[in-house]
Amino acid sequence: xxxxxxxxxxxxxxxxxxxxxxxxxxxxxxxxxxxxxxxxxxxxxxxxxxxxxxxxxxxxxxxxxxxxxxxxxxxxxxxxxxxxxxxxxxxxxxxxxxxxxxxxxxxxxxxxxxxxxxxxxxxxxxxxxxxxxxxxxxxxxxxxxxxxxxxxxxxxxxxxxxxxxxxxxxxxxxxxxxxxx
Numbered sequence: 001x002x003x004x005x006x007x008x009x010x011x012x013x014x015x016x017x018x019x020x021x022x023x024x025x026x027x028x029x030x031x032x033x034x035x036x037x038x039x040x041x042x043x044x045x046x047x048x049x050x051x052x053x054x055x056x057x058x059x060x061x062x063x064x065x066x067x068x069x070x071x072x073x074x075x076x077x078x079x080x081x082x083x084x085x086x087x088x089x090x091x092x093x094x095x096x097x098x099x100x101x102x103x104x105x106x107x108x109x110x111x112x113x114x115x116x117x118x119x120x121x122x123x124x125x126x127x128x129x130x131x132x133x134x135x136x137x138x139x140x141x142x143x144x145x146x147x148x149x150x151x152x153x154x155x156x157x158x159x160x161x162x163x164x165x166x167x168x169x170x171x172x173x174x175x176x177x178x179x180x181x
Contacts, residue, residue, distance in 0.1 A: 010061075012072040020087040024057045025109040028082040030075050032063045037096035038079040044099045048106045055110040081105075083115055091115050125159045132156030 010018070019026060029045055031038035042060075049058035063070055063078050073082065083091040083105070097105075108115045136152025139145040161167050 010066065010069065012069050015069055015072075016087070019084050022057060022084075022087075024055060026057045026059055026084040027106070027109070028084065029058060029060045030063050030066075030070065030073075030078050030080040030082070031060060032078055035063075035078050041079055041096045041102070044102055048102060052106045052110050056106050083109065085109075128159035129156055132159065 027045070027049075029041075031042065045058055045060070049056070061069065063075070075082075077094045079094075079096055081091075081093045081097070082089055083093075091105075093105075105115050132152045132155030134152070135155055136149055139148025139152055142148065
């Protein structure tokens with residue numbers, strides 16, 4: 001018999017104790033019954049929980065019933081998925097994700113691989129790059145307005161930062177210094 005995903009009401013202390021005792025990676029789904037995107041993702045997550053039972057655990061936590069836990073976890077939007085391995089948070093995703101992305105997430109967790117954030121879509125990259133170029137052009141046209149030039153550069157960088165090897169190396173070093181890696 002396949003175990004169903006668990007719906008929990010728990011305080012912060014119980015939550016973290018259960019995480020430490022759990023041998024499998026845990027996908028924590030923070031949702032609410034009134035949330036439309038939560039309702040769309042819920043059946044997909046439950047199907048994946050059944051498919052990966054024994055290898056990946058799904059904990060569904062109703063945000064309305066667990067306000068203190070949400071504050072402790074610093075969750076400000078739902079749906080939110082928080083992935084834990086060995087009691088430590090490894091990834092956080094806010095918003096509804098497509099079935100293929102969720103399947104990939106469960107597959108990586110089941111295989112012992114480290115899941116990675118989905119990243120920006122090509123359209124998001126294009127919009128950010130275009131906005132950055134436009135702002136920088138306005139800054140240049142207004143006799144080198146440095147504030148607009150810098151803002152344009154930041155917007156353009158936001159389109160590619162996740163692909164930049166220097167940025168990755170620096171963020172990994174900061175994570176190590178803060179004890180997160």
